[in-house]
Amino acid sequence: MSETAIEMVDVNKxxxxxxxxxxxxxxxxxxxxxxxxxxxxSGKSTVVRCINRLEEHQKGVIRVDGVELTNDPKSVAAxxxxxxMVFQQFNLFPHLxxxxxxxxxxxxxxxxxxAEAVSRAMHxxxxxxxxxxxxxxxxQLSGGQQQRVAIARSLCMEPxxxxxxxxxxxxxxxxxxxxxxxxxxxxxxxxxxxxxxxEMGFARKVADNMIFMDEGQVxxxxxxxxxxxxxxxxxxxxxLSQILEH
Amino acid sequence: xxxxxxxxxxxLVLSGCSSSSTWGWYxxxxxxxxxxxxxxxxxxxxxxxxxxxxxxxxxxxxxxLIVALPGLAKSRGWRLVNRVYVExxxxxxxxxxxxxxFYGLPIVFREFGMNVPIDPxxxxxxxxxxxxxxxxxxxxxxGIQSIAKGQTEAAQTIGLNYVQTMRYVILPQAIRRILxxxxxxxxxxxxxxxxxxxxxxxELTRRANELVVTEYRPLEIYSLLVLEYLVLVLIIxxxxxxxxxRMGSDERG
Numbered sequence: 452m453s454e455t456a457i458e459m460v461d462v463n464k465x466x467x468x469x470x471x472x473x474x475x476x477x478x479x480x481x482x483x484x485x486x487x488x489x490x491x492x493s494g495k496s497t498v499v500r501c502i503n504r505l506e507e508h509q510k511g512v513i514r515v516d517g518v519e520l521t522n523d524p525k526s527v528a529a530x531x532x533x534x535x536m537v538f539q540q541f542n543l544f545p546h547l548x549x550x551x552x553x554x555x556x557x558x559x560x561x562x563x564x565x566a567e568a569v570s571r572a573m574h575x576x577x578x579x580x581x582x583x584x585x586x587x588x589x590x591q592l593s594g595g596q597q598q599r600v601a602i603a604r605s606l607c608m609e610p611x612x613x614x615x616x617x618x619x620x621x622x623x624x625x626x627x628x629x630x631x632x633x634x635x636x637x638x639x640x641x642x643x644x645x646x647x648x649x650e651m652g653f654a655r656k657v658a659d660n661m662i663f664m665d666e667g668q669v670x671x672x673x674x675x676x677x678x679x680x681x682x683x684x685x686x687x688x689x690x691l692s693q694i695l696e697h
Numbered sequence: 698x699x700x701x702x703x704x705x706x707x708x709l710v711l712s713g714c715s716s717s718s719t720w721g722w723y724x725x726x727x728x729x730x731x732x733x734x735x736x737x738x739x740x741x742x743x744x745x746x747x748x749x750x751x752x753x754x755x756x757x758x759x760x761x762l763i764v765a766l767p768g769l770a771k772s773r774g775w776r777l778v779n780r781v782y783v784e785x786x787x788x789x790x791x792x793x794x795x796x797x798x799f800y801g802l803p804i805v806f807r808e809f810g811m812n813v814p815i816d817p818x819x820x821x822x823x824x825x826x827x828x829x830x831x832x833x834x835x836x837x838x839x840g841i842q843s844i845a846k847g848q849t850e851a852a853q854t855i856g857l858n859y860v861q862t863m864r865y866v867i868l869p870q871a872i873r874r875i876l877x878x879x880x881x882x883x884x885x886x887x888x889x890x891x892x893x894x895x896x897x898x899x900e901l902t903r904r905a906n907e908l909v910v911t912e913y914r915p916l917e918i919y920s921l922l923v924l925e926y927l928v929l930v931l932i933i934x935x936x937x938x939x940x941x942x943r944m945g946s947d948e949r950g
Binding site for chain 1: 861
């Protein structure tokens, strides 16, 4: 894997006439943990969704592990196999068991033998501390457990980069920490991560680099110490004071 | 007022049983030899009614999906293909379509140098399947669109392609939701199969017509005919309920 995992150069995106992303420049090194925060509607989710082509950007260049993201289905497939994604709403497949959720990608997309896929799935279920739920359906699990299954499902594809789109925003407060603990453990193992979140405690603990977005632009970046203790822009100061107040 | 009319119906039947001048249930009385022969004759159309309906329904379920998928595409051209098919096919009444398929389609085939005779059996199946497929396609489209977009996105991020996403993620969930309307369509096919009698298919309705011509007892014979359809539809309903319970329990876990 090259030194730079993800690179965005002057990326622009419009939803119809609405300019969601304005000249986004971003570089994430291998093994780096980046946390993106900002008010809702600032485009932070869209940035993450552009990286694995769930949204299409109209201008600029996105490279993942040196491969440029284009309309060519091959480049999209290549990039998606390197990039895992964890969603706010978990998006587990409700008609499949936890184990089937985890093995579907390896078996169908990668052509892995079933036995191997199952042992890999059990390995990652152990990592997220719920091997005993393997044969239940997602609907029988708590939100926190579902999100941990979703993380394990991404890990089963052995991605080089993991994207998190507000992974704890749909959870009851008492379940947030069990998900964050799993994410901290992943970060400690050197996983390259981009996390959109408002969990500032997590950000302070884990992030190598903070990004603050507002109105489709990157307003401020920096290591967490300077970002939290001495934010330069007024907009960022205001945002931080609002969410850290409570 | 309505209740009074409802009460009148069984009264009519009961009074009819006693005064044989207006009612002649003897034509289909299974206790007499001639009556039993008539009943067996009427019921003998059941096999073809079921066969036509089941084959037409299977074709319609497959064809409907094939028609529905372009309707969900991003490209306007594909969506237009779906629109034209649905609007055209569902606007043709069944009887004219039956005539067109049975009498017209062989001529079209002959124009292209193919000798494809269409017998009443396949004429009825093709017509029912075509006509129904436009409705099935709309049911599929609604069912697939009702599955949250996040499901497709999650499938994409674990590397599944379009066909795999449909096959393993979207359709298994959509089918559960569209089972009730699909069952409706199947019942509709069973009832519409009666039109096949017009082109000479020896199914339930045709048998009844034939018997009426020899026995001159339309009320009694058509009453039994109605009962035959009722029994068929009730069996289908029970089957679908059972299927729904089995599949529904899956999603709830």
